[in-house]
Amino acid sequence: MPVPTARSVCVFCGSRAGRKPVHADAARSLGRALAEGGFRLVYGAGDVGLMGEVARAALGAGGETFGVVPQHLIDRERGKRDLGRLIVTETMHERKKVMFMNADAVVALPGGPGTLDELFEVLTWRQLGLHAKPAFVLNTGGYWDPLLALLEHIVHEGFAERSFLGFLEPVASVPELMERLRARVG
Numbered sequence: 001m002p003v004p005t006a007r008s009v010c011v012f013c014g015s016r017a018g019r020k021p022v023h024a025d026a027a028r029s030l031g032r033a034l035a036e037g038g039f040r041l042v043y044g045a046g047d048v049g050l051m052g053e054v055a056r057a058a059l060g061a062g063g064e065t066f067g068v069v070p071q072h073l074i075d076r077e078r079g080k081r082d083l084g085r086l087i088v089t090e091t092m093h094e095r096k097k098v099m100f101m102n103a104d105a106v107v108a109l110p111g112g113p114g115t116l117d118e119l120f121e122v123l124t125w126r127q128l129g130l131h132a133k134p135a136f137v138l139n140t141g142g143y144w145d146p147l148l149a150l151l152e153h154i155v156h157e158g159f160a161e162r163s164f165l166g167f168l169e170p171v172a173s174v175p176e177l178m179e180r181l182r183a184r185v186g
Helices: 020-034 049-060 094-099 113-127 145-156 160-167 176-183
Strands: 007-012 037-041 065-070 085-089 103-109 135-138 170-171
Touching: 007 020, 007 113, 007 135, 007 176, 020 049, 020 176, 037 049, 049 065, 065 094, 065 170, 085 094, 094 113, 103 113, 103 145, 113 135, 113 160, 135 176, 145 176, 170 176
Parallel strands: 007 037, 007 103, 037 065, 065 085, 103 135, 135 170
Antiparallel strands: none
16 A cells, blocks of 8 residues: 655656566566655656656556656657646756656666756756755666766766766665665655
8 A cells, every 4th residue: 555655756767668678677666666655756757668667557556646748749758648747848858857846866767868868967967066866777787887887987087076976876676776765865
């Protein structure tokens, strides 16, 4: 039985499922865990790919959902209509801002360029001192290992302070992620 929602988690993830079933499994597991843990899911409002998986699982477990989609993507991402709340924005930038402003933490599942764009904007805002919200990557099957290595390289080459690495917390599993979310945001 889901507990009342106290906090919200923004999930950035692919509008595609990817090639490995483990990513869809993790998305479903995260959706269920968020609902069961009393966290509202804030996400891109799509009904396709990993976005659809995480949302269907959260809804199926009785969780609260908050979707944000720009008008031009409603048909492309088959905007989910049975969400608790749906906001339609004019631009992608506005979408990211609304998602972030309505969340207490950010989690990135595997995804492509859009997921990276969303994640890096949040990390840049943190680097500039605009927020202190935790950001996690669910590193299912080592998907984010190349990104984590790139971030180390960026720091090693002097393009970011070592503290930047602390802005993004890799986790290996949904149970580990939920433990960290409970510790950091309630």
